[in-house]
Amino acid sequence: MSIKTTSYYRDRYVRHLPTSFCTGCGNGMILNSFVRAVDELGVDLEKILSVSGIGCSAWIPSPHFNSDTLHVTHGRAIPFATGAKIFNNELTTVVFTGDGDGAGIGGNHLIHAARRNIDITTILVNNFSYAMTGGQVAPTTLLGLKTLTSPYGNLERPFDLCKLMQAAGATYVARWTTYHIRELRRSIMAALKNKGFSFVEVLSQCPIQQRRLFNLRPSDQLDMSSQILEMFKESTYIRHMPREENYFYIVPKGELSLSRRKVSNILSENSVEYKIGEVDRLFFGRILKVECRNIESFKKSLNLVKRFAKIGKVLRSRSGKIGLGVFVSKSSKEFTDSMREISAFEKGVEV
């Protein structure tokens, strides 16, 4: 594969620049991954229909992506796409939606499209809130997170959308974050290739609303995106990769710097070789990460740390993390094909 320049993609696939997204938004990255996936698969642009509802994610294809785009009402992108796909099943139909749009107000359509296994690729951008309208509580907002409509913490449990889609019968289900941009592109390719309902959830950063949501305070607002990406990296694991055993997380009780100093002191006294740092984690906020080459020596001094360093919790490498990867990849009868078979059978025509 020859190296393609940015202008190559821009000239062929993007109709309208600059995008309307905020500086550091994840949507541009998702558009980029999608464009590259389409390019690599060699799908005819005239055969692609992108449907989107309301929300920032809806602006990924409309008006930027250089194919047919349809920008519709809140939450109803999938029904519109279903209509288009049923009549013209040559179309590669892609739905871009957000967590509030696709899983909140349009949640019903999402599960029924998956159940029907209609050949639509749904790319759901999950930023854990309704971000366009100011960061209100969404069906994916984690328990306890503060939003505009839950100023003292969210009381409702979030959806695990991939498991929901798996249960509803989608034939390709994957979850990535904007940190895992190459994996995301490969998943979008697989989803576009899959004949059936494909669902790709992308955990994405919103440098504007997630400041409050995750209580992030970078020294410079321009660092916000990269800080959220780092947080995604620390808060997720890839399901099929072997478990990493050489680090632990320590949730401090009280002040972070104090806990850090105490933990460092105890580990040094017990001559453990270690590297300590501060990381952001979903659910936990800013916590300590301790890496050791010889993890057994750390485990031995763990009791001392627990007793003397005034800490809340010690987390193993995967605990409390969100699993990424491909959840489902199977083949099953596609809906529009079944419809055509039936009508052919009624007419007495061989398919």
Add this chain to the structure above:
Amino acid sequence: MTLHIVKKEYIRSETPSLSHVKDSSTRVQNGSVTMKNQEVVGFNGDEAVAYAVKQSDVNVIAAYPITPQTIIVERLSEYVADGDIDSEFVCVESEHSALSACIGASLTGARVFTATASQGLALMHEVLYATSGLRCPIVMAVVNRALSAPINIHNDRSDMMGSRDCGWVQIYAENSQEVYDWIIQAFRISEHQNIQLPIAVNLDGFVISHSMENVYVLPNKDVKKFLPPRKTRYKIDPTHPISFGGLFLQDYYYELKRQQEEALRQTSKILDQVGKEYYKISGREYGSLEVCGMEDADVAILCMGSTAGTVRSVLRKLRADGKKVGLIKLWLYRPFPIDELFSVIENLKALVVMDMALSFGAPFGALCSDVASILQIKKKDLKIFNVIYGLGGRDITPSEIEDIFNDALEIAKTGIVKDYVKFVGVRE
């Protein structure tokens, strides 16, 4: 029967200085009523709604907090979280669910509030009819915005006009002050034993909902006294089981709808009563409609909502030039205040009706159709024409309104109406 018409002077009165009001010991005179203890707060329309709801001791608030929702529910969620109000607040997954949840709560006897706008109201459409049919006294703030497609978020009244016949009482406010006052009165009116109907208080999107204004707010105790807790004879109560929303076919459905219509028509009377009571505590007068300069006017503009403010300022200018122009501002759109309207247009020669929504294919916009149909009965010789304006948030300017007035004066002189429907402010 004496009709209650609110009159406003077009000669600008001295506005009371704010320093007087801040000092609660000083009484600011407004007509014959003292406005003691009223605080002046900077509110946009949304915040005025939220504050009025806060003071109204609402039991349940159910809303979908997202597009096209406004700041109303955000403020309310803050009030609830801060413990400022003792309400149950639930964020549901769509507007359809929001109003459905409101009905459920209202049937158990709670005082219920919700808010929505444009597409949200459209999504509620099915439930709007259920609300009025089940006679649930729910108050809803509707921030008027345009409907899709193409996507637009700005002010016009396509949303509420689309749900015009849903059996709700429909009120249009002109500014944040009116929004605040109407919300408080709306609870009283809707919960009246003879009414028991939902009320939609409409405020123009962005023009009112997002513009900061001075709002005189009543002290909490005054509102509490004005608005005692809701009492209802029929509610979901395990000790006295009642069925709601049963199957009514050819046998009883018609009777029920007739009763509903009767209740809606009575609202006008109750609204006047409540308005008079509210005047006593606030010094601000409300009714079905407000007129300005109508005593000797030859031509008049009839409009609703924020447009009335612009028209009034143009009216002042034209009056200074000696032109006899007037303004009729409808507060109450449903039930339509027929008698009140007749009483003010008796001496008119030409009337302009301004619609901020298109009624596609209809002879006029929705408001003008109503006016035209009743004129046919009682005052055939009045020349009337319809102005469609402001779709999708297109601003209407004072100069455009001046042109409309001048057109009307021309018609009053010649007696010939050339265009019955005028599209003002559109490029064509």
